[in-house]
Amino acid sequence: MKISYKWLKELIEITESPEEIGKLLTATGLEVENIEEIESVRGGLKGVVIGEVLTCEKHPEADRLKITTVDTGLAEPLNIVCGAANVAAGQKVVVATVGAILYPTGNEEALVLKKSKIRGALSEGMICAEDELGLGTSHDGILVLETELPNGTPASEYFGISSDYLIEIGLTPNRADAASHFGVARDLRAVLNRKINLPSVDAFVIGNESLSMEVSVENTEACPRYAGLTISGITVTESPAWLKQKLQTIGIRSVNNIVDVTNYICHELGQPMHAFDANKVTGKKVIVKTVASDTIFKTLDGQDRKLSDQDLMICNAADAMCIAGVFGGLESGVTNETTSIFLESAYFSPVWVRRTAQRFSLKTDSSFRFERGTDPNMPVFALKRAALLIQEIAGGTISSNITDIYPEPISDFRVNMSYRNINRLIGKSLDIAQIENILQGLDISIEERTEKGFTAVVPPYRVDVLREADVIEEILRIYGFGQVELSESLSSDFLSDFPVNDPEKLKMRIAELLAANGFNEMINNSLTKPEYSVLLGEESAGSVVKILNYLSEDLSVMRQTLIFSGLEVIAHNVNRRQRDLKLFEFGKTYHHINEKYTEKERLSVFLTGNVQDESWIAKSKEVVFHDLSTIVSQVLSAMKIKNIEKQDADAAIFQYGLTLTLNRKPLVSFGLLKAGLTRNADVKAQVLFADFDWEYLLRQYDSAVQYKEVSKFPEVRRDLSLVVDKKITFEELRQIAYKTERQLLRSVNVFDVYEGANLEGRKSYAISFILQDDQQTLTDKVIDKSMSRLIATYERELNAIIRK
Template structure:
């Protein structure tokens, strides 16, 4: 939320710097996330002055240029100008040496002393577009002014500037979603008076255009006010109003809509203006329309109502989704001459439902669904009406209709002084407590020795309990003023984990990034359709979101697969096809009783293994490329490589299921095209997803490296002919059992299947690395080890040893 510092000064006069104000607001709970400078003309025309052309003659070395001398107020400088309309005696706008001007593409350039075709030039006589004042470039600007030469151009063009603070508004502080709301906090923080806008001049001019107002649903609309203004002229807003809106990041639309936006951001009260000539029957009805009713909103989209939305209607039907979005048929246009101006208080619940069901998030709904001030509608209505008359003319042609049958009462909260001291941790004098609360417009009633009753106005929807009152005292008193005692201690009942899981995750991230992988972070919310169409996720385990923002974000993910594929698709669509990604994230599952969360690690690999170079041809990534990454990961965590099982189940064309005992720890394989196409990925993708929480249980920490052995390593090779059904994992298990501690590593350097061996067989060429850390291996020991290996292969997997 953006707040103009200049506008704050209209409410609370102060001389403090913007940095100081930002610090005070942040300390009180309105965190300032940034400060930027807004200027009505980019650059503020710094270094640009009014000058007078004293002489003007042809350039000796260029037909289209002129040599001029320009009086800048006490200094006369030579300037070479190419404009056809430059002439002696003109008052002009001059960018002096050192001035920085903006250019249309968003860049800037600095005026420098130069020689142009041999003639010295010390500045630039400017056209409209060179100053950001318009699009004109046919010639220089010629001014009609009596201002003395050297006067800053910003004064002539009335350049305005303000600091704009951006506040990260927390959901509970609905009261601060306006300049008035922030000013109320500053009133307490600076201990100064608040100056409210003056509406004492408001009066009804006549009652020639009354509108009947009927509220059929007073529970969802406790207060509804409105009036009519006739004979207006819709057009552009004045510069001050346009600059106000632009400073907040809003685009001016027209004088009427701009006033309603001004009131919303200034007072926190959303307003809506209807073209009165389009209100059928001169009647406004606040009610709900039947389920299935079609309604077209201002964005020209036809929407199907659910029957739960509160609608503003006329005698014929809907005009507006109350508090959310206006209708196309009743909006203010350039041809509007009369309006009905609405100002209301709606139930936050009904606005939240209407906004959510149609996916409409507007500045109005943002405030209504958090809770606005029920005492503000009439004041804001009068303030807006006065501004409209001032800007667009017209006259107020009806009494103020204000339907408020059951006024919302102030909150009454009982507070004890002892509880204030206990929760804050410091004794604060009663007079200080009372003064802070009164400065926040919280009245202190029925004070006695032990406590008092706080009377809280209903716009403070977050202050309804004793703890809330104490928080209000503390945030104004200042957290920094509550000192910690030297005797404060803290103890821990919970056990500290033996493993530093954050460090383990960091080290694995280092490993993967070192192998060329990029870490991604994706949304835990995903499309329900993924589970329904994938064939491997259980839709009954979907954790559904009750207040989902859209169907695309309707459930919590059960796997990191699809959110990662969306990232792949985003990059591939931008011609980045060789991708290596990994992500640590949480998967969510609904169970019969409650919910379950699991931390997962996903790895994605697609495209070519490396960029194409003249040194070697590139190739597409293959399964071993990804499996090697998984092996390195297990090695880093000092976890024994798990058992593997070949599978061909969704979401894979082929994959290995990784198991430790009977516990599945993950899968790694090539995704099927059916799955990748769900996320609009049209190239082959290798994918691994590991259950990170379970991996952490199996590790005893990162692998510890020992001193390199002084004794040599010995390699011996064997060729085995085995059944095609026997996996390398089975071969590895037999070798590790028979080789004992001397066997350090097994490698496969060739695999053969063909007509030179028996049908249904395959041949593995294996390398075995033997080493004793305490002595040099003798040939006798080496032969004994290899014989044990060969006998075990023959006995346990039926291998034929090729010699």
């Protein structure tokens, strides 16, 4: 959101600099992201002065050039070569002196004036045309002024060039109340304890009732309040400079004086408004209602839009004129021929406006405010303020009474407050008078005071202040987070013997582990495409959770897996030449099984591209299965998971991979995703993927730490080379080893695998065994006995050939 510093100063007395105001606003929760000086003319015409042409003679070397001497208030006149046909002695002109920086109209690059020679004649500046100064588009000749200002007067003074500061606020969705200059001024009032100077509407007078409109609201749920009036005899023209300049500062293009006033009120008071050409209101009726589905409506941008019966419309007796709170219609808009208007000021339901704005992908200044919640008590005041401004700059007479349809006034929020809770949540005891002063500065009145607390009466425009904690937050942000001192020591009332595992802390621990390994976290939408479920098989397609009021086909079902949202992120990055990706996501999946809806917490991990960039010392290295396997092992180790078993991963998802189980229930499946899945998401590269059952992992986590004394006796390594059937996996060999030698075997590792034509369907493994006894040093006799037992088991169960 953009705020003008000068405009803000009109509403509240400010002596602080823009930077100081930025710090105050940020401290209150309105985070200022940028402060920029804005000039009504780019560059501010610095180095440009008023001058007088003393002499003007034809250039001896060029027919179209003239050599002039110009008095710019210096001791000596300047010699300037000019090519304008209308330059003559005795003229008052605008002169850009040497060193001046100009921004000509239509040219983004700056023009820096330098002393030069033109066809042999010295030129110490430039006599300027309108477009060369950036004041307009005319290049017919130099500007000739009618002024008594002395030579050397800065041109910025003559043209009324001014500067302002644009304050950009990163407005959070809950702070709809601050989406205007008035809203920001309210926060400053509470912080600085200064009075707001809201413009008076006491001069509002109804001239006559010659142009009355019959107004009705058929859908009061979508439009709880609707107000309007008519103004006749107006002249639609260009806005005055002060109005255009204010709108320009906050990045709004001037249209005409009527439309500009509605935009001005929107950004001053936070009340969106709309003006209709009264002569185009058929039947002199304004009806707020929905229309039949598939009705075609042409909006101000010239597009035909197909309406839904859930879109609130402002209609006349025959046709729709405006999408309520979102966008006006082309046929009823104000034009240069308009002589009378119907001016609308309303409070629309945030839910209805948000739904319509999303359906049409229309994000306007009006919808931005309405869908977050405007002030239901503002429409009539804003209507009077706008009417007075229109009369001031467009003339006209207010030609109807104010129509204000407000059948069920929206009440203030009443919140019971406890002084104990205020001090407990803030972390500091505040004086009662100070609490009340802060709340009153925020328009929150106080009733039913007792020794223990009071009732806070919150105005309805504060849609985010509904609970006691919300009111306390308001007190704290105005009081200042920085004023709450930190205690010198931390203490606790008790130390639990059986601490409860905190799922969020465990999630953070794993997230930090993955981040330390170079992974970036994703947060994806839970809504996804229905065709993804079909790719997972018939069972998945039959358990999909569908959205009843979906906004698009691509977001019509809840995701059943984290695969495709991750692949979409990969595709987005690869398309932007970011091919080496390490990503993870904590997210939920949704399922509809046996008429029951369930959701499951999952952790997904993705690897694609290179795991190592090329350098002078090593070539780039593409990710392989064991890179993912290492990460999976680290996660399981951090969650203290032991005694896992392995099996092949689901062939419908993985080209190859493993599923690790605990108590016969899957913990994680990981491997290379099938090319059919990745291609469906427009990902051509190979993608390694791991899918953790996070809920099951959390249940298996044991925070108790177990210690075992380090053995005093050395471990012994023995190697074994054996040839087995090609289908035998190392995991089978490992499990057999642990079942055969339960007491002394500490670890099993494979350090070489060989397959060749000479083995004819068999495979050779080179395996190391670590043996250790915690009670005594192992002897050769004991070691040989253990190894003989292992060899015999492999020969008996696997028909293994032991290579000597």
